[in-house]
Amino acid sequence: MSFTPDIRLFSCHYTSQQSCADEGRELQGLNFPGNIRITRVVCTGKLEEVTLLKAFEEGADGVYVVGCPADGCHNLKGSLRAAKRVQAVRDALEELDVEPDRIKMYHLPRGLHPEFVDAGVEMNTRVTKMGPSPF
Amino acid sequence: MIIAERKPLAEIIEMVQNCKKILVLACRGCVTVCSAGGEREAEILASLIRLGLKKAGKKAEVFDASLVRQCDREYIDAIDQFKGKYDAIVSTACGVGVNFIANLRPDDNVFPALNTTFFGGSAEQGEWSEQCAGCGDCVLHLTGGLCPVARCAKSLMNGPCGGSVDGRCEINADVDCVWQMIYDRMGRLERQKEMVQSAPIRDWSTAGHGGPRKLVRQDLTV
Numbered sequence: 001m002s003f004t005p006d007i008r009l010f011s012c013h014y015t016s017q018q019s020c021a022d023e024g025r026e027l028q029g030l031n032f033p034g035n036i037r038i039t040r041v042v043c044t045g046k047l048e049e050v051t052l053l054k055a056f057e058e059g060a061d062g063v064y065v066v067g068c069p070a071d072g073c074h075n076l077k078g079s080l081r082a083a084k085r086v087q088a089v090r091d092a093l094e095e096l097d098v099e100p101d102r103i104k105m106y107h108l109p110r111g112l113h114p115e116f117v118d119a120g121v122e123m124n125t126r127v128t129k130m131g132p133s134p135f
Numbered sequence: 136m137i138i139a140e141r142k143p144l145a146e147i148i149e150m151v152q153n154c155k156k157i158l159v160l161a162c163r164g165c166v167t168v169c170s171a172g173g174e175r176e177a178e179i180l181a182s183l184i185r186l187g188l189k190k191a192g193k194k195a196e197v198f199d200a201s202l203v204r205q206c207d208r209e210y211i212d213a214i215d216q217f218k219g220k221y222d223a224i225v226s227t228a229c230g231v232g233v234n235f236i237a238n239l240r241p242d243d244n245v246f247p248a249l250n251t252t253f254f255g256g257s258a259e260q261g262e263w264s265e266q267c268a269g270c271g272d273c274v275l276h277l278t279g280g281l282c283p284v285a286r287c288a289k290s291l292m293n294g295p296c297g298g299s300v301d302g303r304c305e306i307n308a309d310v311d312c313v314w315q316m317i318y319d320r321m322g323r324l325e326r327q328k329e330m331v332q333s334a335p336i337r338d339w340s341t342a343g344h345g346g347p348r349k350l351v352r353q354d355l356t357v
Contacts, residue, residue, distance in 0.1 A: 048175070053179065053183065056186060092144065096183070096186060096187050098190070134190050
């Protein structure tokens, strides 16, 4: 049975600025999976752990966060803080006996680089393979 | 302050597996400061309990709320605003808070979400270390302000023991020997002569060895 996962992406304002330009049409043209819903945040460091958990509560099969390079965050340590919160959710998923890879942190350069599309494709492939969320 | 950490999720979820309405109750005191049981942590735990119960095929409503403190009668009374909305309270307070709810709300089911670990301080963000054992008979005036009861693995009153090597404790090379620290500090303060005196055999009854402790201040009772 085919399965199209519901994937939530929380992306840094700066990292996704160009990706979201023109209502994301350019992004779609580059084969960015259409089943990934993007939420832009002012800084990934602003993301709370509970926001990531609520995405799972709302039915997401996978969640990922895209922030600035670890050593080049616009807000100095925002993406490092986000990575810690993603890790905390990974640990919690493991405690609940759920695949921790259902959530992942990516540190990517600003602008519409191939890596932004690659991360989406990678996440989509991984979550599709894992199947629906057990929640 | 009191330091605590969240219990394993499986343990918490097992406690509430048969409950239908659960209140995760935060404490805005010590456990907020040590990021174990404040409003943020209670919200996270409520979400995790919802996910865990859902995965287990259980239906339950999980709310979260907070009290100023859970170790005072006047603040515990605020629980009544949630009356009828839950059949179990998961307290993210320290053990004192859980006991107080159990004492003052005899008909409420209360469960601990945290393991209460020690009295400590935070010298670095995200790190806490034990500094005081609450022994009830403070000797810090004799030891340069460093506590041998809490910080010596053997709670020695006349240290260091033979296991102190290069300023480290024999239980773990990462642990400083507090008696070496006391010796060095007393030297810096030119108080080393005070260390020649042997401490007498200690009466541990104030440390809880005489049963649960209680303090009554007649000047404050009404």
